Amino acid sequence: MKILIRKISILFTVMSLFFLSSQGVNTAQAVGSPQLYVSLSSSNQPAQVVPKDIEDFEVLVFNVRADNCDLVLKDLVFKMYGLYHQESFDDIKLLQGNTVLDFADLNNDGELRFYNLNLMLQEDQELELTLKFDIDDDAIAGDYFSIELNSANNIEIEDLSSGDDLTTGDIHGDFPIRGNIYVISSVSYDVSYDEVYGDDTNNSQNDDNLLDDEVLKIEVSSPFNQNVDYNFEKFNALDIYFTNESQNSDIAIEEIKLRINGSIDYEEEVDEINLYHGSVLLETGFLNNGYAYFDNLNFEIEAGKKEIFDIKVDFDGEVDSNIYLSIPNSSYIDAESLDTGDAVEIDANFPLESRIYTLFIDKSNFVDEDVCLSDKILKEYYFDGSEYTYKLVTCSGYCENGLCVDENTNISIVDEDDYEQEVQEEEELSNPYADINSSVAETLRGRAAIYLSHKNIIKGYLNRETLEVKFKGYRTLNRAEVCKFIVLSAYGSVEDINTSPFPDVSADAWYAKYVQKAKEKGLVHGYADGKFRPAQTVTTAEFLKMLTEAHNLQQNLSVSYYDVSLADWYYQYAGVAQKYDLFPEKGNYLEPNKVLTRWETAVAIYQLIK
Secondary structure: OHHHHHHHHHHHHHHHHHHHHHOOOOHHHHOOOOEEEEEEOOOOOOOEEEEEOEEEEEEEEEEEEEEOOOEEEEEEEEEEEEEOOHHHEEEEEEEEOOEEEEEEOEOOOOEEEEOOOOEEEOOOOEEEEEEEEEEOOOOOOOOEEEEEEOOHHHEEEEEOOOOOEOOHHHEEEOOOEEOOOEEEEEEEOOOOHHHHHOOOHHHHOOHHHOOOOOEEEEEEEOOOOOEEEOOOOOEEEEEEEEEEOOOOOOEEEEEEEEEEEOOOOHHHHEEEEEEEEOOEEEEEOEEEOOEEEEOOOOEEEOOOOEEEEEEEEEEOOOOOOEEEEEEOOHHHEEEEEOOOOOEOEEEOOOOEEOOOEEEEOOHHHOOOOOEEEOOEEEEEEEEOOOOEEEEEEEOOOEEEOOEEEOOOOOOOOOOHHHHHHHHHHHHOOOOOOOOOOHHHHOOHHHHHHHHHHHOOOOOOEEOOOOOOEEOOOOOEOEHHHHHHHHHHHHHOOOOOOOOOOEOOEOOOOOOHHHHHHHHHOOOOOOOOOOOOOOOOEOEHHHHHHHHHHHOOOOOOOOOOOOOOOOOOOOHHHHHHHHHOOOOOOOOOOOOOOOEOEHHHHHHHHHHHHO
């Protein structure tokens, strides 16, 4: 009888598995493992025409659904195929509804990488995501493109309860998930489809007649880095984009006048300001009374064409001087129609300005001797085999020809024996990360990541298929991760817990004990609904508050960041960033509302505790 019952039980189990299989259910999924499903929201259509000069054009719409667990969608990498020019596309963004999740740049390999998603998917929740392009008004007519999500390898998603990434076997979709083919039209968006592609024979008009106004559109951009070596030559301070929006008339730019702003003494600290078109020097500006004049240009721009001018500056300045260039209004540009000889209309969002640049000493220029400039000495005090370490100290006398003139000058520097021991200790640390090569490992970022890994504060991501560990420094951080890093850096190891610190943090979640510790120390609090929101990203200001309070650092220190004011709630913590040089790559801007990356967080903690 017992044998018969056992046989019936086995038969029932086999029939159950067969039923699940026949219904298209993965048996591994049936036992409750986390799963992600990806699918197109609609079927593809034949090749479609997309107009130029259009914003928020939907290129791909797809759905993502979580099964058996809460998930966090971290990264997505799309591939772009076709015949196209990168400059045809402006903003490329991924949205959920009307919310922009992240922006991506189209690289030379045709990849669109979204690294900063941190999109929470609750169990059994399905979300619709949309990939949108802004097509430039100078896009190349006849170009065509299509977007694909090639495979599960292009999706990085994390199981929120365990902190592990899902394997490719847990990600399901009819790959490649492919969008439509789009062909860029030869007319601007303000011309309707019916006018151009309708049956009326009158609609075969020449595109040259569509736009007749003689308008010169002007836009500018400038490098992001705000720190410039005090004697830099040919610094690209400003790019000026001139677009001849006329379809019939060529335009000649006769004169450009730039205003020189800032604390810089342009007569003493600026050698030259030059105007380039590509690699061709068009003219060296005449500097007078705070302006740079380029008055012999006569540069012609053909109808419908865009040209880019580069403003390059040769500096011979003083440390801490600052400068920015501007075009305050249309009177600073002299441009005329080559057909009529009349001045053309200028279309620009004045004032047009560069970023503010602060002059500093580029340490890489001095490796053989100490350099004295503006009563400061750049003292090289140790070479660790890969780079020089410097200290800026005060000259007790005065600077002359790069030397501090005073027999009694006493330069106080870090003891070289102590420094050598510190460097030696760091050199002995092995690099556990597959995505940090030898050159990156020698940088501040690399040293910070490796050091904190050995201190068990910040660890990498293990690929369970290849067994590679990656640091993934460009990924943004959520509240759960930051709690772990700050708690470990300030308090060391943390005991496991049996209770849930917040309604949305289960006691068995990998981060629960760190959140509990942070809550006990008053570093974090729940939102109005009582939830912690572990997947929510963390800004620079929020990180600084937690770090300052966890390490009991002095608050309300002096602050010189351009984007921090006394009225800001985070003002009391901002000075900590400057005192300990937590964000050496930020320059004069703290960017308090910017979401932090793993690189930035690692460097900040390393700078504080090393």
